[in-house]
Amino acid sequence: MPELPELNPVIHGKLRLALLSLLAGVEEAEFTWLRAKTGSTDGNLGAQLMKLEESGYVAVEKKFVQRKPQTIYRMTDAGREALQEYVQALKQLLGAAI
Amino acid sequence: MNADAEEMDLRERLDLMQKMIAEGRRKQESWGWTFVLWGIAYYAAFFWAWLGNFVYAWPITMIAAGILTSIGFARPRHRSPETTMGRAIASIWIASGVSMFILFDAMGFGLHLSDARVFFAAASAMIGLANAACSLTLRWKAEFLCAIVWWAAAVIACFCSQVTAVAAFLTAIFLCQIVFGAYMMVLESRQRRQVARHA
Numbered sequence: 001m002p003e004l005p006e007l008n009p010v011i012h013g014k015l016r017l018a019l020l021s022l023l024a025g026v027e028e029a030e031f032t033w034l035r036a037k038t039g040s041t042d043g044n045l046g047a048q049l050m051k052l053e054e055s056g057y058v059a060v061e062k063k064f065v066q067r068k069p070q071t072i073y074r075m076t077d078a079g080r081e082a083l084q085e086y087v088q089a090l091k092q093l094l095g096a097a098i
Numbered sequence: 099m100n101a102d103a104e105e106m107d108l109r110e111r112l113d114l115m116q117k118m119i120a121e122g123r124r125k126q127e128s129w130g131w132t133f134v135l136w137g138i139a140y141y142a143a144f145f146w147a148w149l150g151n152f153v154y155a156w157p158i159t160m161i162a163a164g165i166l167t168s169i170g171f172a173r174p175r176h177r178s179p180e181t182t183m184g185r186a187i188a189s190i191w192i193a194s195g196v197s198m199f200i201l202f203d204a205m206g207f208g209l210h211l212s213d214a215r216v217f218f219a220a221a222s223a224m225i226g227l228a229n230a231a232c233s234l235t236l237r238w239k240a241e242f243l244c245a246i247v248w249w250a251a252a253v254i255a256c257f258c259s260q261v262t263a264v265a266a267f268l269t270a271i272f273l274c275q276i277v278f279g280a281y282m283m284v285l286e287s288r289q290r291r292q293v294a295r296h297a
Contacts, residue, residue: 017111021118026181037121087115094108 005089008082010055015040015048020075020083023058028074049073057082129187130282132167137275139163144268157203164195187232194228215255218267222252229274240281244274 011017018038023029035045052058057079061072075083143159198221205211226248233241251270255263 012111014111014114018114018118021115022121025119025121027185037118090108090112094105094112 005092007089007093008086010051010057011082011086013048013051015044016052017086019045019048019052019073020057020079023073023075024080024083028061028072031071031073034073052079055082128283128286130279130284130286131170132191133275133279133282135166135170135279136163137271137279140271140275141268144271153206156206157199160195160199183235186235190228190231190235194224198224213260215260215263218263219252219255222248222255222267222270225270225274226252240278244278247274 011020015038019034022034022037031045031049034040034049035042038045040048049058049060053060055078056076058073059076061074063070063072139159139162143156146155146159149155201220202211202217205217211217226245229241229248230245233239233245247270251263251266254266258266
């Protein structure tokens with residue numbers, strides 16, 4: 001019997017998975033947009049985004065626009081690859097479960 | 099966790115991903131106001147030219163509308179995440195706008211616009227092209243109707259009198275810029291309210 005794949009624990013968290021999936025559809029996104037789409041609190045969202053950043057899955061850029069601070073997130077190539085692998089693993093697991 | 103609960107958990111995650119990817123790809127930008135703005139700009143340029151300043155009316159009004167559009171998109175409310183789709187749509191309009199600006203200025207200053215119907219036909223056809231390209235990109239039938247109206251105005255300009263060509267051009271501006279722009283603004287505001295409710 002073939003060995004079942006492990007799911008990447010960094011991506012497996014629901015909010016982190018939602019964030020990576022959102023970022024997969026756009027080129028870059030502001031913190032406020034991600035907060036609106038996920039309905040998460042500032043603290044939780046910031047913590048999960050930091051985990052993704054530490055894993056190299058998202059890149060952060062901080063800048064000032066019209067004197068207001070803005071934090072922009074974009075998915076890295078490593079993040080995209082990890083998400084693809086996660087989807088493959090998920091499909092394999094679901095295939096095995098059926 | 100038993101096997102059924104685990105499977106349900108995995109399926110939930112798959113659904114979550116699909117929902118979020120679709121959410122990210124949803125049309126992000128607000129374009130309706132640009133249609134209305136450019137519709138008003140076309141009318142302003144047309145009536146200014148009609149009052150006698152044919153050489154400068156169109157270039158000055160188009161430059162002013164271009165500046166106002168850039169200012170509008172730089173406003174914080176309009177800064178939504180950039181998507182490939184959004185960039186494609188913006189590219190279609192920018193490329194068509196620049197082409198028209200260069201062509202009509204060159205024709206005007208080169209004194210090749212003695213028959214205004216040539217201008218109406220070419221302008222209508224090019225705006226129709228931009229609308230059609232956007233509608234095919236977005237798979238949005240309503241915008242394709244605008245393209246058809248513009249193309250009809252282009253054909254009318256080629257075969258009918260100047261008065262009829264003017265009437266067709268002004269009607270196309272009203273239907274495809276003002277009315278369609280207002281319709282888009284209503285749709286966009288409805289979509290914003292939905293997003294706010296889900297947030």
